[in-house]
Amino acid sequence: MQHLDLKVIEQALTWCEKGETIWLCTVLETFGSSPRAPGSWLVATSRGEHIGSLSGGCVEDDFLERLKNGAFEKPITTTRYGDTSDSDAPGVALPCGGVLDVLVERLAPTAETREHLGVVLNALKGHEPLIRRVDISSGERVFLPGPPTGPRVERQSNTINMRVSPAHRLIIAGISPITTPCAAFAVTLGYEVIVCDPNEAACAGFNVPGARVETLLPSSYISPSTCHGATAVVALTHDPRIDDLAMMEAVRTSAFYIGVMGSLCTSTARAARLARSGGLSEAEIARIHMPIGLALGSKTPAEIALAVMADIVRVQHGKTLDEL
Numbered sequence: 001m002q003h004l005d006l007k008v009i010e011q012a013l014t015w016c017e018k019g020e021t022i023w024l025c026t027v028l029e030t031f032g033s034s035p036r037a038p039g040s041w042l043v044a045t046s047r048g049e050h051i052g053s054l055s056g057g058c059v060e061d062d063f064l065e066r067l068k069n070g071a072f073e074k075p076i077t078t079t080r081y082g083d084t085s086d087s088d089a090p091g092v093a094l095p096c097g098g099v100l101d102v103l104v105e106r107l108a109p110t111a112e113t114r115e116h117l118g119v120v121l122n123a124l125k126g127h128e129p130l131i132r133r134v135d136i137s138s139g140e141r142v143f144l145p146g147p148p149t150g151p152r153v154e155r156q157s158n159t160i161n162m163r164v165s166p167a168h169r170l171i172i173a174g175i176s177p178i179t180t181p182c183a184a185f186a187v188t189l190g191y192e193v194i195v196c197d198p199n200e201a202a203c204a205g206f207n208v209p210g211a212r213v214e215t216l217l218p219s220s221y222i223s224p225s226t227c228h229g230a231t232a233v234v235a236l237t238h239d240p241r242i243d244d245l246a247m248m249e250a251v252r253t254s255a256f257y258i259g260v261m262g263s264l265c266t267s268t269a270r271a272a273r274l275a276r277s278g279g280l281s282e283a284e285i286a287r288i289h290m291p292i293g294l295a296l297g298s299k300t301p302a303e304i305a306l307a308v309m310a311d312i313v314r315v316q317h318g319k320t321l322d323e324l
Helices: 004-017 058-068 109-125 179-186 200-205 242-252 264-276 283-287 301-316
Strands: 024-031 041-044 049-052 076-081 099-107 129-136 139-146 154-156 159-164 169-173 192-196 211-214 231-235 256-261
Touching: 004 024, 004 041, 004 049, 004 109, 024 154, 058 076, 058 099, 099 109, 109 159, 169 179, 169 242, 179 192, 179 211, 179 283, 179 301, 211 264, 231 242, 231 301, 242 264, 256 301, 264 283
Parallel strands: 169 192, 169 231, 192 211, 231 256
Antiparallel strands: 024 041, 024 099, 041 049, 076 099, 129 139, 129 159, 154 159
């Protein structure tokens, strides 16, 4: 499964290389319920070909129709959907009742555009996140160093900062009853999912569409080269031979989330073991979420997996437990 952001930018670059003018649309802000989050992309041509999405379909249909009729010829346009109180807004009501603002960039098929899209594509594929800053008054576009997590879009007066980072990755250490629902949830959320386990039979029997399986000890896979700043690492086996070694390697990476299953008692014992046998510092141990997941009262494997992924998404979006 390829992350949708990659598909959008790759297609945009392909059209541009063929000499096509393209329109790159970005969801800037949402109010109330909305099908797509800020930062979501859609790219289209004047013929109506498109990839990506801004909503459940109604916004796309209106945008493409207006595009065919000659709208959005300015280099930069912002438009609002779902606001029935604004007489200048498109007369489209979102099914969820929400409102969303969209940035529309008209990009001519120039060398500058190809270079710009290439930088975006490299950021999505690589380990270095960027801030793509667009001045909506002048149309100037620049790149700045950016964090791997946090808000996808931030507006500052006439400038819009859009975070571009590698597709979120989840590395699951070990196959257990919780691994399957956890991997399935993560794939649905758009994560690149890698499951590692040294047991060949367990790997052969693991089947979650979109997840990749590596038949090896997780600790031999986890490294700074496989764990960028948009990576989460979780250990789900209750086997310290797998879980502890995975944690020892994970804290040496820039992963934004590291967690391992176990009760409070088990977690306390593991922390002491990691300090004693693994040589981990207090700061390294403090990076590990143990017990893992939100305290939802989970009992079944699916409920535990839900708690794990909910906590990962919480950290991904920079939310503290007090904000829930």
